[in-house]
Amino acid sequence: MECFVEQGVSYNDCMSRIYAKYGERIVPVSQRAVRTGGFLGLFAREAVEVTFYIPPINSRSFASQGGRASGGNAPLDFEKEKEKVIAAAGKDPTQQTILKELRDLKEEISSANTAARREEHANLVKIEEMLARNDFSPAYIQGILDRARRELTLETLDNFDELQDKALEWIGESILIHEEDQFQRRPRILVLVGPTGVGKTTTIAKLAAIFGLANSGKPLKSVRLITIDAFRIGAKAQIEAYGNIMGFPVAYVDNYRDLKKEIALSSEADLILVDTIGKSPRDSGKLGEMKELLDACGTRAEVHLAVSATTKSSDLREILMQFEPFDYQSVVLTKLDETIRVGNVISALSEKGKKISYITDGQKVPNDIQQASVVRFLVNLEDFRVDREKIEKRFPVDTLRQIQWS
Ligand SMILES: Nc1nc2c(ncn2[C@@H]2O[C@H](COP(=O)(O)OP(=O)(O)OP(=O)(O)O)[C@@H](O)[C@H]2O)c(=O)[nH]1
Ligand SMILES: [Mg+2]
16 A cells, blocks of 8 residues: 655645645545755754555546655555555455455544544634744644534634634643742742853843833842853953943852852842853753853752744754753743744743743843733734633633732
8 A cells, every 4th residue: 555645834724735635535544743945954953743544446637646655755656556466366365355445444544534624613723823833832732622523512613713812822821831939039030041052141141131120110139140151252241241330240150169159158148140051951061060150049949941933843842851950930032022933932831841940032131121921922813813802811820911029
């Protein structure tokens, strides 16, 4: 039996292409998530690949439509293949029986599949396409569709607005928000780790300014900056510049003992912000060294992982996994202004059960930072009709808010 493959943005997209090309007789065998397109491994997108075969009845018409074999591009000679099988089967009555059973089975699978496809509600197909356009992962999309099939009545499925509201609510539920530390214990120690260039130092500066500079009558926090990134050209100057402008002391350390000492010396501060050197998630040796050094911050230090919202899904999953040894409590999502699609981020974080603490959406210090909120993500979704009032009611403690403290 020759199998063929077709790729598309979703299972339904693949099936539409297959039916359009080969007619309704085809029998799907399996589906899997794949990555397609891109250049030198960059910018590849997630897609679905469906493997199928065509029952060898009326094979001449398929061959004339230009069928494509999985192993190469040569058109198949179905007549020859059929003759071979029939000749072999003709010699052996047992094989004949098996062949007949196989044929019956194929027909059964084929008709069950066609029936299932016809039963898929048109509004669910629309939702699936909208989710795919927002870069949600195939597994995440399947989860939403399965839930809709399981929990919603036909009446709700028929009402597209209601269906959209439900999908938005479920997406919202899957976004986990980290509760802001209310400075219960002092000093609050906040460490930012992450890959290179994602905006760690800029985020540290934003947090320092928001908590430590005059802010509409709020009581100010005394802030200390510590960096373990003092030796790269420009890195020291960058944090020093922020420290000087804001008037916060900056300490440079490169070993466990000095870091421990600096933390102890800053025990009177309200907030100690620790900036780290960006690390490639692939360099597990260097990550291990940094983890040992950061242990000097003590067990009650909050570690946040900074990742850029523009990171492609597979890299995001790797980053979330490789930084796991730091035991990070939440993710700071940076550069949200540089992408209009957030489905990849929502999918990856929800698959790993990770919380989000802050989002940053620009280079301006300190303006472009906010506490993470479900509402912010939902209003960013493309194509969805967002009833903001409803969403804010559904996720009440989580409306868009600026960072502040009592
Ligand atoms: N568009 C945009 N740019 C940002 C944001 N945050 C930081 N940047 C920019 O990203 C670049 C890198 O920022 P840094 O703060 O130096 O990044 P880093 O993670 O400390 O980099 P390394 O220390 O080299 O690992 C700078 O040009 C920042 O202005 C953001 O939210 N949006
Ligand atoms: Mg930096």
